[in-house]
Amino acid sequence: MFDYRGVLDLALRETLTGVADRGHRRVPALPVTPALQPLLPAGLRRGSTVNVSGSMSLLLAVLGAASADGAWCALVGLPHLCAEAADEYGIDLARLAVVPQPGEGWARAVGALLDAVDIVATCPPARVVPGDVRRLAARARTRDAVLMPFGDGSWPGADVRLNLHDAEWHGIGEGTGRLRRRRVSVTVEGRGQAARARSVQLWLPADGGGVESVDTNVVALRAAG
């Protein structure tokens, strides 16, 4: 029996990888968990800006594999993180630093961290100066770090945007059961040639924590731009 689906998956993955890699320096990208590979087939490209919105769990899931692989992560100005959840997504807490309230020094703190930390996830303050945006993105590019603004997609000039929507919890009823897993859709959008918005269905979190893919194929939504 010929495995149509396997071949199709492979072809699709190769196409996407080729598109994402074109025109960039070949620094080994940071890995992502298999469930997120349909969204980020080439992993997290170093030097890029990845905007994550909609869910803290999604952010943790994106960081997970890279952190487990030995990357350092810093969270600046993000809400109070639960260490257990981070652990469930595979983040190594020994290589995670949290700056809960950077206050006025936000841009300087993020800049300093980009110099040495592989992934800096940050919740930008309400008003970000456009100069800071450019400076930080450039800093990430020269330092081969990944800047990961977390928020409602308000970060201008992000290379990749990940957005979580249509969340639905399973396992909980009216006074019965408990939260077991959540089925979500995550949409990825990129810039330039890679700008085909794709969406995948994920269990985030899956049973017992972590992220798993719901068994459906990548759906091309629309051609953007």
Added chain:
Amino acid sequence: MPPRMIAVWCPDWPVTAACAEAGTSDEAPVAVFTANRVVACSHEARTFGVRRGLRRREAQARCPELVVLPRNEMAEARLFEPVVLALESIAPGVEVTRPGLAAIGVRGPTRYFGNETAVLHALSRAIGDTNLLIGVADGSFAAEQAARRGVIVPPGESSTYLAELPVSTLDPSGNLPLTDLLQRLGLRTLGAFAALPAGEVHARFGPDGLWAHRQAGGRDDRPLAARKPPPELVATLDLEPPVDRIDTVAFSARATAEQFIADLAGHGLACACLELSALTENGEETVRRWRHAGVLSTVDVVDRIRWQLEGWLAGDRRPTGGVTRLQLVPVETVPLGVHQQALWGGSGDDDERAHRALARVQTLLGHGSVLVPVRDGGRDPLQRTRYVPWGDEPVPERSPEQPWPGRLPAPAPSVLIDPPRPVQVLDDAGRPVTVTDRGAVPRPPARFVLGNRTLAIQHWAGPWPVDERWWAPDATNRVARFQLVDVAGRAYLVTCTTPGARWALTAKYD
């Protein structure tokens, strides 16, 4: 022959310091605790049978009126400073092993004062009324043992003196497996151990054993091959602008201390005795020597910087300006083979870069601004995550690996609300939802009010009563947990405290 030393030892120094700090009389039975174990106890407490290493409960069972104090290493360093100054007034080059134990060489002051007795008289005059014991012997290990018993060992008789002591004196903290092993082998005194041929000891117990063997024999407790370190191993830290807070200095010094240890390691050396000097913007200086039983690690170096500055800032000759320069001089080194740094002490390039960047952010935003999350033990999600300031040791207070029956099963909420935020949970008719004594919910929740938003509840689960600390006298409240999912698919963890049906949002499954 090893150099003759005078050692001064303050018995139960952690107790004396903790009592002075807490304002307790040291006549009462007092014990000082770290991590629920007795670190030191007063003489009174010892007569009741309280011993080092006992658990608190056990110690209190032996002596119900025991005063329990936490250990305060900063106070220990600060209060020991006058003693060190007194020693320094007799002779320079005081070697402080730790707060409570210090030594000086005899040769210099003996020449000045005429004979040893005159030195001891001058010393006791200088020290005043601090309760301490003085011992004189050849070599600092023998001198320490002499001080613990308050005796003067005649020159050349240190090995005879040490021979009768039990093997456990080699390691008062009980951390070394060696002493235990020796006892099981039937070697109960230092003399019996010292009588073994050195070659055999080396073959069987390695460099550590050989060192202990030399100490036991009173021959020479100096490192096996004391080398004069080359000058480039001196580490200097310039602080610009001057820093007047100890934690900031200690924090900035961390990278320097790491570099210092790494440089020595690059030469195959480790530091056994360190000279630490600090200079202020107005030119005041403090210089002190710190000896370590083993070799100094980065953390040890930073601790000693803290102790020295703490003592300096609290003393009579406190500096008038901020610290501008810190210098670490390795006075005595040992070949690294004797004491290899632990595997996890070594860090890669990336780790070191990250450490530096985080240090920079911490200096930028202040101490405590960079935190490291640690998984902790407990039943409540808020208890299960603990944040420690960057640079402190990230250790859990309770083991997270224990079963903790009653905790929430995975997946864990991703965002914690600390402190919990008061919310209102209402039923269809807009009345607050309550939980009965039997743990039932008569009217199911339909809406909840979060700040100025009202959210309709789609699914809910609970109540899960929290059955913790019911024996405590203040535990009149009963708490139950709920999971709520609103119509937008967002899930929340809330608690309901009865009586009063006070609801609070503790975490979000974001």
